[in-house]
Amino acid sequence: MAKTPFICVKCGECCRWHGYVHLTADDIKRMADFLKISEKTFIESFTRLTENRQGLSLREKPSGECVFLEESVCGIYSARPGQCRDFPQKWTAKGAENACLGLILMKKLDEKR
Numbered sequence: 001m002a003k004t005p006f007i008c009v010k011c012g013e014c015c016r017w018h019g020y021v022h023l024t025a026d027d028i029k030r031m032a033d034f035l036k037i038s039e040k041t042f043i044e045s046f047t048r049l050t051e052n053r054q055g056l057s058l059r060e061k062p063s064g065e066c067v068f069l070e071e072s073v074c075g076i077y078s079a080r081p082g083q084c085r086d087f088p089q090k091w092t093a094k095g096a097e098n099a100c101l102g103l104i105l106m107k108k109l110d111e112k113r
């Protein structure tokens, strides 16, 4: 029987995990356009250099959650980076199945089938 499809329930858990939200040039352009600011201002205001100095990541609040997380909702959802869109179909993180409410729900529904 077909597995239950994944549905993001916007719990925001994945946006609270420590680590990089790696950005592409397209990501930066899309988010800057969404916020109606220049790419230069976007980079200066919302990004940080990765430790290996090879790329940019979104900044985090002092709490460690993503700079764009508003309570449990992404403030730039329609313009969010590719890395965010690709979770959890194209990549996942250790322990995600116990934190992401969409994955937890999917697993519970599969068990009932």
Ligand code: SF4
Residues within 6 Å of the ligand: 014, 015, 021, 058, 066, 067, 068, 069, 070, 073, 074, 075, 076, 077, 080, 081, 084
């Ligand atoms: S950009 Fe949005 S979806 Fe991506 S980590 Fe930040 S708050 Fe979450």
